[in-house]
Amino acid sequence: MNRQTLSKFLLVCSIAFGMAVLGSEASPNPNGSHEHETDDRGVLQAIAQAPAKTREWKNPYEDQPDAVLAGKKLFMQHCAECHGAHARGIGRALNLHLPYVQRATPGELEWFLRNGNVWAGMPSWSGLPEQRRWQIVSYLKSLH
């Protein structure tokens, strides 16, 4: 591969990358000023794919007010960019107040946070320790 060919290859790759950046999924407004309700059935289906055993999982921080506060802090750090500061969803990001989210068991929500919906744009949060995912679940369950 000579330098000219390589330069052309890099140019094409750069253009493709630029188009991918510009064309990637719309992210929401971090201050939540344009929040609106969404009804993403894809996410509903994704949550429904949680293994049956996850429904039995108990949140170790259930009924702990500090866990809700910690969960809110973590939500603001990691989730509010897409779901909005009030968790009402923006664009394709889910409104977390919707009944089918609130009906999901804590175990299903923890499983969903761990796995994400990667192909649809929701990252996996397996890099957060399990304890912090449960704290986020505590906050989500406090929204209803």
Place this chain on the structure above:
Amino acid sequence: MKVLRFISAALCDSSWRRTYARLCVGLFFYLFFAGLIIPQRAGAQETPYFVTYSHHLEEPGNLEIELSTNYATQTGGNDFIAPWVEFEYGVKAWWTSEFYLDSQGTFGDSALFTGFRWENRFRPLMREHWINPVLYVEYENTNGADKTMIEVVGFDTQADHAIRNAIASKDHQHELETKLILSSDYKGWNISENFIAEKNLGHDPWEFGYAAGASRPLRLAAAPEVCNLCLENFLVGAEFYGGLGASWNLSMSGTSHYAAQIVAWELPNGVSFRVSPGFGLNSNSHTFLLRWGVSYEIEGFGRKVRSWFR
């Protein structure tokens, strides 16, 4: 004294002045963009490694800018400092792209820009598993004076870095590097293993290397209040890396191997600091390495860029 001599030499050397000027311009743009668009809150799920990769990719739409440096002692030559800048962008939740600019300065020699790298990491499995694979492809356009040591492959030894910059920089390297990244999370620990295969596109056989690391936050649960000095913001770990020879001779001897401790401090506003003292494990290795880095996580960068085109 050695550091002072280095700084004074740097100020007298015109190539250093050029490097500093470039660094200042870069820093200016960095602060400019950061001041314009960095949000008050940001949070990634970073692992603290310098060499090892985990399966955790950049969140989609986020941009991380990192300035890192590798200092190494050198036998048979002069010690050196090799800074590099990384721009890491989450294109999709399953695709992260990263661009590197490498440079180095050698005590008693010169300082120079040594090239660029462009890497892409792809996550083939959409769910979490006990072991999570990630595929890594990188193109490198560097020269022989590159001393960032972001990976060790083949029969890389410290003697490669004893060559004077004027000579080493004449060797241009167009390389394709691939990695199989395997990574697991267990009870707060991240355990990652990387298998590296690198090929010079012009000549040379495939060269192989490895990297493995483990890390953990000092506290797994988060405190209810926002805090900078909480234990939850600190990660500690260790990593091991080295060469595995080439396709004509797979071997762990005749190459270099390192062990390094790592400490990272991640602030809630998206800034993080990392430091890693490392030690050579055989006579082919640099006796001591010290890496440090500072990074900014800019949330929603892609959205902001797109908004400029509307």
